[in-house]
Amino acid sequence: MKSSKRAYDPIDSTVLYCYLFLLLVGIMSIFATEYNGDVTATFFSFKHSYIKQALWALISGLMFFSILGFDRRILQLISYPVYVLVIFMLLLVLLIGQTTKGQQNWINLGAFKLQPSEFAKFGTAMALAKYFDTPNMRFVSRREYMTALAILGLPLVLVAGQGDAGSCLVFAAFIFVLNREGLSDLVIFLGLYVILVSVLSLLISQYIIIGISLVFFSFLIYWNWLNKSLVKILAVLMIGTCLYTYSVSYIFTHILEKHQSDRINVVLGKEISKEAVRGVAYNLNQSKIAIGSGGFLGKGYLQGTQTRYNYVPETSTDFIFSAIGEEWGFIGTVFLIIVYVVMLQRLLLLAERQRSPYGRVYIYSVVAIFFTHVVINIGMTIGLLPVIGIPLPLISYGGSSLISFTFMIATALKLDSERRMTMR
Amino acid sequence: MQRGNENGILEKAIYIATVILIVKLFFLQVLTPGYKMKAHDNVVKKVTIYPSRGLIIDRKGKVIVYNDAVYDILVQWNLTKNLDTAKLCELLNTNINFVRLKLDEIKRTTPNKPTPFIKLLDPQTFARFQEHLFEFPSFSFITRTVRRYPYLGGAAVLGYLSEVTENNIAHSAGYYELGDYMGTTGLEQYYDKYLRGEKGYNFQVVDVKNTYKGKYKDGKDDKIPMAGWDMVTGLDAELQAYGERLMQGKVGGIVAIEPSTGEILAYVSSPGYDPNLLTGRYRRHNFNILFNDYYKPLLNRPIQAMYPPGSTFKAGAALVMLQARIHSEKWSWFCPGGYRVGNHIVKCHGVHAIPDVETALQQSCNSYFCKIYNDFIMDSIFETPAIGYQKWWDMTSVFGYGKVLGIDLTGEKRGNLPSVKYYNKIFGTGHWRAATVISNAIGQGEVLATPLQIANAMAIIANRGYYLTPKICRYLVKDKKYLASKKQKTTTGIDTVYYRMVVDGLERVVLAGTARAAAIPDISFCGKTGTAQNPHGKDHSIFAGFAPKDNPKIAIAVFVENAGFGATYAAPIASLMVEKYINDTISKKRKPMEERMLKAHLMKTEYELNSIKTPEQLMLDSLARAKVKKDSIIRAKFKMDSIKQVKKKLDEQERIKFETIKRQQDSLRNKNTVIQKAP
Structure with missing residues (x-):
């Protein structure tokens, strides 16, 4: 066997280039949303978000290199402490956090605000990886399942307590990681099934759904009468479906908050309350106008009117994709999506070539987190998904999310470059 | 060594999601074309700059209508904070309820746009408000113009502006927009296309709070407003004002024409109103009051009120008789105090001996004119009376009766000169004779004419046989370009000799006949009184005439409703108008009469009108x-x-x-x- 001269490889350039590209696009787009025709006046003033974002990018770069300097064993070693730290911070947020737009997820540190839920994703990924790296871990016993779920569930509950639905979904996306590690595909299909039933029962009368599922499952049970185990599963599914369908509208009106149910109604094209027409429906419509008016080639950089003149809200943070869509057009948006796909694809490849479960689970988690962010963010700006406040990774304005995503990428690259150090 | 599922479900999810996102983006960005327009509509605001409307100037160069700046106060609801409504009310002279209601309405309808809060605020109030404008940051204003009338009169001829209706917008070929004002009556309406000028536009880029962000396309599509054409009219502002003073307290109208040009010198409709009432903020309120008034001040009497012309009709009748040679001018007639037609007698003022046509006119003898009318129609050269009547109709209608003269105002009535067809329908073909329709002879019965037509008929006699289309506008002018109004010369086909006789007769009317009260020293005034019988009340007083006898400068018709004989009110008023126009002053001798005419009040009191006790x-x-x-x-x-x-x-x-x-x-x-x- 041919041994290499060095114990570790250089870091993966594809991911690095994608990372730098997205960072640049982010700063440029934030600049575009604030640009008011006069370049000299807008440069170098800390009032502007793009200057702050550039500063955060600089800090991120420093962190990137410092992480590359760590030994991977240290990373593994600090996994649990980091997890404990972020859980502690999440608890702190619930106690002293600042509330904006119904979400209590800021800790004010004077000069800047910290958003612990962003770091929680990173910490949870590390902790989960560390757990799967324990010796004799096979992920088959109930205890193992429960522990893994607990690692995910704790931050999820805390984040849900903050009213941060977007981050909740991100933690739910860890299900992909568990699936990679041996969780049955059926769980994912069950998840899809639940979403399908929810949407259908919101769109159509729930009694019709109950009727259809009763008939459908009765037929299936009748067909597979001899296969006793299948009949049992089908029966459970049938009863579950009926009960769930029955309770969807209750959940929708009583458990979900008003603005959340409004946002779902907007996407489903159902009737909405008056303030939602002025609020979320108006915002979504303006976002669609921005992206749609970009056309095939876009209006050109710094030429977007919808986003520059504040018709689209939150253009520098949650709706940054509208600015990109308006100024760069279909070409630009597709290119951006492809860059994301390339990066995630490459990361998946890196994950699969890891020798240790730690590296694999960790990088897989990073991909899942990125994927959820990108899909939900873009989906909401073009009206495919409900409006959920969640940043577009590496592009949206915000120091916490930028640093958190930088941590994830840097750590992933570091683990990959040192993968040969792991002996198994 | 690997463990777990290697089915790559996450990878598949990434691909599926990517495809869905790209397909949706393709639909949104490439296949839906409407978004570009929507984004444009969001950002680009069209600001209209109103041009100044053309001035209206009288024949002596005096401005009758000019423009005055007024201000629309706008408010943008979403910028309003801590509004001091009490102070606002005080500054704008409104009450608190109005402010609240208006703000509520704006909040409901257009909270993100500057919306008119108070329209057409007068300059004095505005000046006071402007000093405090900085205290109301969400308020702004735009300047607009309203019409001002320094002579406080001439409403009927000048007309007024009002806000355009949906129908106006549809017919304006895209010029008018909701909220614009356009000429609705009078000259303002007839020459609206010229007077209005052309609106200018600024295209501005605005952000979501509607704050100005710059010009759209660097002002490439902007348009500078063009002022309207100015109009020089034939009106004499002083005479017009004098006529309106004379007609105060009386119902009726005056039309004065310059015979040689057909220009209208004065055009009085009484009761009139101050045209300034129908401009500015209280327009609607004032309009409703005027609209519901018993005497209908909005009715344009000189062209829309039709009266029997009465004896003024006789001048034309005499000319027709002479031209047709039914009788010679020296044909004499003894009037027994009436003219007998079957069982009916057309009464006359007394018993006259009429030696010639001049005397007939001077005495305004009914029976003389009935006789010549009868003789004309029943002449043996006509096979049936209908043919005779048709001939008479042809010769009479050239004086402008029964047809629209084509004055430059809309809503002109044609009057009525009943046709053969009309009588055939009523009495049956062949079942009527001159005697049946004898009242036409003296301008009563079915014959109806507007004051304009009567004045025009006098202008024909003054011109000895022709008239030019009566017009108010002399020419329109803009940047040294002129646009004269079109006039048509119409001749009567009656020999000038006969005019001389009739004019002599008309002069005798004033000197020694029925209109002695109207005689003016130094001016040879020719005219004819008339008394139109009114089945609803007292007779209408009519006078038509022209002066001077040679080279006439003015032809005039005066109508005073329910005032009795033509000599009582109409003739003195006409003579005062003529004197005023020709001599510019009223002679001392006639001052008492002027005083009497000015003071005369023939309209019903409020108690009588509303049956209030x-x-x-x-x-x-x-x-x-x-x-x-x-x-x-x-x-x-x-x-x-x-x-x-x-x-x-x-x-x-x-x-x-x-x-x-x-x-x-x-x-x-x-x-x-x-x-x-x-x-």
Whole structure:
């Protein structure tokens, strides 16, 4: 066997280039949303978000290199402490956090605000990886399942307590990681099934759904009468479906908050309350106008009117994709999506070539987190998904999310470059 | 060594999600074209700059209509914070309820746009508000213009502006937009296309809060407004104002024409109104008052009110007779005090001997004109009276009766000169003769004419045989470009000789005839009085004339409704107008008459109009009512008593009846018992 001269490889350039590209696009787009025709006046003033974002990018770069300097064993070693730290911070947020737009997820540190839920994703990924790296871990016993779920569930509950639905979904996306590690595909299909039933029962009368599922499952049970185990599963599914369908509208009106149910109604094209027409429906419509008016080639950089003149809200943070869509057009948006796909694809490849479960689970988690962010963010700006406040990774304005995503990428690259150090 | 599922479900999810996102983006960005327009509509705001409307100038160069700046106060609701409504009310002279209602309305409808809060605010109030404008950051203003009328008159001829209707917008070929003002009546309407000018536009880029962010396309699509054409009219502002003063308190109209050009010198419709009332903020309120007024001040009497022309019709009738050679000018006639037609007598003012046509006109002899009318139509050269009538109609209608003259105002009425067809329909073909329709001879009956037509007929006589289309506008002017109004010369085909005779007759009317009161020293004034019978009340007083006799400068028609004889009001008013126009002053001798005319008030008082009773009457009425009430109570009591008596009587009768029956029965029963006991 041919041994290499060095114990570790250089870091993966594809991911690095994608990372730098997205960072640049982010700063440029934030600049575009604030640009008011006069370049000299807008440069170098800390009032502007793009200057702050550039500063955060600089800090991120420093962190990137410092992480590359760590030994991977240290990373593994600090996994649990980091997890404990972020859980502690999440608890702190619930106690002293600042509330904006119904979400209590800021800790004010004077000069800047910290958003612990962003770091929680990173910490949870590390902790989960560390757990799967324990010796004799096979992920088959109930205890193992429960522990893994607990690692995910704790931050999820805390984040849900903050009213941060977007981050909740991100933690739910860890299900992909568990699936990679041996969780049955059926769980994912069950998840899809639940979403399908929810949407259908919101769109159509729930009694019709109950009727259809009763008939459908009765037929299936009748067909597979001899296969006793299948009949049992089908029966459970049938009863579950009926009960769930029955309770969807209750959940929708009583458990979900008003603005959340409004946002779902907007996407489903159902009737909405008056303030939602002025609020979320108006915002979504303006976002669609921005992206749609970009056309095939876009209006050109710094030429977007919808986003520059504040018709689209939150253009520098949650709706940054509208600015990109308006100024760069279909070409630009597709290119951006492809860059994301390339990066995630490459990361998946890196994950699969890891020798240790730690590296694999960790990088897989990073991909899942990125994927959820990108899909939900873009989906909401073009009206495919409900409006959920969640940043577009590496592009949206915000120091916490930028640093958190930088941590994830840097750590992933570091683990990959040192993968040969792991002996198994 | 690997473990777990290697099915790559996350990878598949990434691909599926990517495809879905890209397909949706393709639909949104490439296949849906409407978004570009929506984004454009969001950002680009069209700001209209209103041009100044053309001035209207009289024949001596005096400005009759000019523009004045007024201000629309706008408010943008979403920028309003801590509004001091009390101060706002005080500054804008409004009450708190109005402010609240208006703000509520704006909040509901267009909270993100500057919306008119108060329209057409006068400059004085605005100046006060402007000093405090900085205290109301969400308020702004735009300058607009309204029309101002320094002579406070001429409303009927000048017309007014009003906000455009949906219909106007549809017919304006895209010029007008909601909220614009356009000429609705009078000259403002007729020449609206010229007077209005052309609107300018600024295209501005605005952000979501509607704050200005710069010009759209660097102002490439902007348009500078173009001022409207100025109009020089033939009106004499002083004469017009004088005419309106004379007509104060009277219902009717005056039309004065310059015969040589057909230009209207004065155009009075009475009761009129101050045209300034229909500009500015209180336009709608004032309009409703005027609209509901008993005397209809909005009616344009000189062209829309039709009266029987009365004796003024006789001048034309004499000309027709002379031209047709029915009788010569020296044909004499003895008037026995009336003209007998079957069982009906057309009455005359007295018994006259008429030696010639001049005297006939001077005396305004009804029977003379009935006779010549009858002789014309029943002349043996015509096979039937209908043919004769048709001939008479042809010759009379050239004086402008029964047709639209083509003045540059809309809504001109044609009057009525009944046709053969009309009479055939009423009486049946062949069943009517001159005698049947004799009242046409003296301008009564079905003949109707507008004051303009009468004045125009006088202008024809003044011109000795022709008229030019009467027009108010002389020419329109803009940047040294001129646009003269088109006039058409119409001749009557009656020889000038006959005009001389008739003019002599008309002069004698004023000198020694029915209109002696109208004689003006130094000016040879020719005219004809008229009294139009009015079935609804007192006769209308009419006078038509021209002066001077040679080279006439003015032809005039005056109508005063319900004022009696033509000589009483119309003739003096006409003479004053003529004197004013030619001499520019009223001679000392005629001052008392002027005073009398100015003071005369023939309109009904408010009490009469609205059947409102005076306080004394009200007291009497209440007394009467009380008496009626008392009487009715007494009557009721009496009735009640009588009813009681009747009832008593009836009861008595009933009782008697009952008793008799009972007695009979008793007697029968007794009989039976007797019979039973018998065996």
